[in-house]
Amino acid sequence: MAAPRSGQVPVLPVIRATRFVLAHAPDLVVAGSKPRRELSRDGPALRHQVRAHLRAFEAAVVYPPHQVMLGNLAPEALREIPRPWHEHPLLGARPEGPAGGMIDEATFYAWLARADTSNLVLLDESFAERVRGALNGAKVITAGPEALRRAAAGGAEPFYDGADQIAGVVLPGHEDDESLAAPILLENLATKVTGALALRRLLDEVGGDEPVDFLLGCGEEAVGDRYQRGGGNLGKAIGEFAGVRTAGGADIKAFCAAPVHALIMAGALVASGLHRRVVVVGGGSLAKLGMKFRGHLAAGYPILEDVLAGVAIDIVADDGYSPVMPLDAATVHRIGDASAPHQMAAVLTVAPLQARGLRLSDVDRYAVELHNPDITESVGSGDVPTRNYQIIAALAVKAGEITREEMPAFVRDHGLPGFSPTQGHIPSAIPYLPHAIAGLATGALQRVQFVAKGSLFLGRMTAMADGASLLLERNPRCARGKEMN
Amino acid sequence: MVDLKDKLVLALGERDGVPGPALQACAESAGAEVIYVSTQCFV
Numbered sequence: 190m191a192a193p194r195s196g197q198v199p200v201l202p203v204i205r206a207t208r209f210v211l212a213h214a215p216d217l218v219v220a221g222s223k224p225r226r227e228l229s230r231d232g233p234a235l236r237h238q239v240r241a242h243l244r245a246f247e248a249a250v251v252y253p254p255h256q257v258m259l260g261n262l263a264p265e266a267l268r269e270i271p272r273p274w275h276e277h278p279l280l281g282a283r284p285e286g287p288a289g290g291m292i293d294e295a296t297f298y299a300w301l302a303r304a305d306t307s308n309l310v311l312l313d314e315s316f317a318e319r320v321r322g323a324l325n326g327a328k329v330i331t332a333g334p335e336a337l338r339r340a341a342a343g344g345a346e347p348f349y350d351g352a353d354q355i356a357g358v359v360l361p362g363h364e365d366d367e368s369l370a371a372p373i374l375l376e377n378l379a380t381k382v383t384g385a386l387a388l389r390r391l392l393d394e395v396g397g398d399e400p401v402d403f404l405l406g407c408g409e410e411a412v413g414d415r416y417q418r419g420g421g422n423l424g425k426a427i428g429e430f431a432g433v434r435t436a437g438g439a440d441i442k443a444f445c446a447a448p449v450h451a452l453i454m455a456g457a458l459v460a461s462g463l464h465r466r467v468v469v470v471g472g473g474s475l476a477k478l479g480m481k482f483r484g485h486l487a488a489g490y491p492i493l494e495d496v497l498a499g500v501a502i503d504i505v506a507d508d509g510y511s512p513v514m515p516l517d518a519a520t521v522h523r524i525g526d527a528s529a530p531h532q533m534a535a536v537l538t539v540a541p542l543q544a545r546g547l548r549l550s551d552v553d554r555y556a557v558e559l560h561n562p563d564i565t566e567s568v569g570s571g572d573v574p575t576r577n578y579q580i581i582a583a584l585a586v587k588a589g590e591i592t593r594e595e596m597p598a599f600v601r602d603h604g605l606p607g608f609s610p611t612q613g614h615i616p617s618a619i620p621y622l623p624h625a626i627a628g629l630a631t632g633a634l635q636r637v638q639f640v641a642k643g644s645l646f647l648g649r650m651t652a653m654a655d656g657a658s659l660l661l662e663r664n665p666r667c668a669r670g671k672e673m674n
Numbered sequence: 675m676v677d678l679k680d681k682l683v684l685a686l687g688e689r690d691g692v693p694g695p696a697l698q699a700c701a702e703s704a705g706a707e708v709i710y711v712s713t714q715c716f717v
Contacts, residue, residue: 529696530689558690560717570716576690611717644689644715652713654689 202456202504203511204661207622208391209258209289210499211610212297212383212473213250215243216349216356218492220375221478239482240352244275244491246293251278254561254608255496260288260623264559267606273563275491288623290390291496298348298356299323300382301375302330304430305359309374312357313337316350346371366415373411380410380472381423383499385430388470391501392431399505402464404428406440407451407500408471409613427470436468445558445617446643447471448500449657452619453519455504456659460516467504473497474613481611484568493564498612500619509666512629512637518545518660528654534580537640537658539588545660549585552603552660553634556621557581558642559609577640578604617641629663637661679705687713 218224218239228236249255253274256262261282270277284291292300299320302310314331317324332340337355341347344364350356359378362369384406392401406424413420425438441451448471455467475497482492507513520541522533538549557577565573581603582596591599609616618639628634643655683701685708687694694713701708 529693530691558717565717568716571690573690573717616717642689644713646713647715652695654693654713 200460200462200506202459202514202516203507203664204452204514204622204626205503205505205508205511206391206395207288207500207502207619207626208387208394209620209623210383210386210390211249211255211258211289211291212294212379212386212497212499213246213291213495214294214297214379214478214497215492215495216294216351217379217475217497218243218479218482218495220346220348220372220475221480221494222476224479224482227483238486239479239492242486242490242492244495248275248278248491249496250284250291251280251282253277253279254563254610255291256282256286257608258289258498258610258620259284259286259291261286264605264608264621264624267608273488273490275493275563289387292386295320295350295356296323297382297497298350300386301348301378302357303327304378304382304385305329307362309360309362310357310378311337311340311345311360313350313355316356344371346375348375363414368413368415368418376475377410377412377423379475379497380408381427381430382472383497384408384423384427384470384472384501385499387499387501388427388431388433388468391468391503392433395503396466396505399466400435401428401433401466401468402436403458403467404433404436404438405451405455405467405469406438406471407447407469407614408440409444409447409474410472423472424470427472443655443657444643444645444647445614446641446655446657447614448502448617448619449639449641449659450521452502452504452514452639453516453521453657453659456514456516456519459504459506465506469502469504470500471614472499473615477611477613481564481568481570488567490563490567493561494611496610498610498615500615502619502622507664507666510630510664512626512661513664514659514661515545518542520658522654522656524653530580531583533642533654533656534577534640535584537656538581538638539584541658541660542638547636548590549581549588550590550599550603552636552638554605554621554625554637555581555603556605556618556625556637556639558607558616559605559618559620560607560611560616561609562607564611572607574605574607575600617643625661629661630667632663632667635663681706683708685711687711689713689715
């Protein structure tokens, strides 16, 4: 940690790089909250139907929205690909890209076992042998099929390798503690693994010789036992598992808005001089796997919510080329602010721009809730990003910047198609970060605003919603283009 | 057009659409009694 100095001039924070990891886990769809409840009620016929609609890893890799997440395809390119996008795979696409990578289910299970610090994950003996390479010599606990079946019958949470093959189980952390029940521990381990893989990827590719001072967790998981459910600090556990030794950590909790809140706080920590390098990390949401599966079955789609997403975002002091995050253009939705969608959008977009003498049209791109519409529309939830862009366009009409007839063009010119998996906090603006960083470095973009919303009301503690936004601008010292960092 | 005067209303809103409290305000201004209000998030 760098000690703050008296009279120190605040430095300008920049967002240097972002990495995503997508863990393809089709056999965990049945462990998602919605499928788990509905399969329990409707029985084997529905389970069989779900299984028949699961994708192979290869199909998930060539799925166009996933290629956008990996940075191999620009979001705008999705407009030229007919929907539904799974019917138009990008043949030859790879599971690696400048913005991240994908891993298959067996590899992910191996990481689950490696991430277990409490001897609660048991792998099937033959499965462990099959993934020996992915285990990389790590000591794991193995058991035979019959022992695993008995454990599952006694409260352990199984994870499958195909229809009836148990690849392993997670044991309960305590027999009398609901917060340490086996399904919750599997959720939390899945979050830890995906967050750590994203962090490791970031550190392997960017600034590997620069110590990380602090990790801010931004996931929606609740880690803790019965006396402090949701106590948290998974950020620190993610850092440990990723091999970081120099950093402290803490979590930011704000539903889906947490990543943008965390980025603002990370920027402030760097600007103050308290820390030189802060990484915002978040793992995936197992509970959201298969959330819209009914709609996908009805439409004849494969079940599209079959990946867990992790993210790591690197915030450092101005390096002369990464996009800057001016903190006077970062804002949050306050308790006293109105929260209807147009009022929320005005608070998060118009107000911080006006404070800098900017108009809505001065922002090249808005990154909003970037949920993949193929996932949401088939179940009647609509095209979430487009609805958000229409509200921003309406505010531009209200401000006299454009006419009502120009709204569709504004949406197209300043908006993006949705491409993110519905992983809670992950779709909330940040999937565009790698593309924005690249565009702002080359000069293709000058200014991007990231707008996130959080549904606080879901926790029954308030009727309020939440939101936060930040502005990224081309670094004024950026003299030449730079490849995606 | 539905006349909401003296009607009982369940107001089910959505985060990215019209939230529950906004529906409630509209229904009450039209003379309805809102007996349940909720906002959902579908993502």
